[in-house]
Amino acid sequence: MSSSPSPHAPSDPSRGLGALLSPAELQALLVGPEQERPTLVDVRWVLGAGTEANRAAYLEGHVPRAVFLDLETALSDPVREDGQGGRHPMPSRERVQSALRAAGVRQDGAVVFYDGGRSLGAARAWWVASYYGVQAAVLDGGLAAWRSAGLPEVEGEVEAEEGDIELVTGGRELLDAAGVQAHLHAGGQLIDARPADRYRGQNETIDPVAGHIPGALSLPALSLVPDGPFVDSEGLVQRLTEAGGATDRPTAVYCGSGVQAAHLALALEAHGVGPRPAVYVGSWSDWISDPSRPVATD
Secondary structure, three states: OEEOOOOOOOOOOOOOOOOEEOHHHHHHHHOOOHHHOOEEEEOOOOOOOOHHHHHHHHHHOEOOOOEEOOHHHHOOOOOOOOOOOOOOOOOOHHHHHHHHHHOOOOOOOEEEEEOOOOOHHHHHHHHHHHHOOOEEEEEOOHHHHHHHOOOOOEOOOOOOOOOOOOOOOOOOOEEOHHHHHHHHHOOOEEEEOOOHHHHOOOOOOOOOOOOEOOOOEEOOHHHHOOOOOOOOHHHHHHHHHHOOOOOOOOEEEEOOOOOHHHHHHHHHHHOOOOOOOEEEOOHHHHHOOOOOOOOEOO
């Protein structure tokens, strides 16, 4: 099953706001008229670190006015015992709306996400928010790029005024396992965003089954941020082509649990490379929850 754009959702949740912003572009938005300033959200996240460690890193230093948002509790539904939905299940509308309101996101207002690493947490937040109809962007290069630009940083908690955002579904295409199979059957390309060794079924230290979805190509998301910011469109097209992909085919992306997939989707969309990709949020950890689904290694 796939999710099509809702007739009530905006046709482009990133309208008026590029998907990637440089530190200078973000700074310009933050000094503009108050009513036009985006809400700024820090999605500090390291896999396995836990909420308190991620929050502690945020408290040590962040962009002024940025509110902390926890990926594990705000951008993922609870993990099911049977594994269906994966390690970071797609969060419900109610869960995301509550979290974004607590962060101060306003109806018809924009939000900019960033994190302290290579934009994995920020990309997950961007994709989920965009799916729910929010005008969203990511600070390219994250906190490191902000610091390198010599821009101000503060410590401590930021308490936001409650927002009033009303979410609607369908701003992006969401796939489940059946939707992935239908996508491949229709001739679409499927791209695995995990590190190449995990795609090949080697060095699998996270999920209980190694390998990849048959027919998938390998394009590691983190290869697109070698120095912090994302590679440019030429570099992205080169990597996609080297992976055996094409820029004119319908594309779906997945990873281990829907985080690196969002990162790859952000890169493709921000640079306008190919049709807007669909995301299999449950990803590999959902795929292997059903032992009847095929697994490839190479």
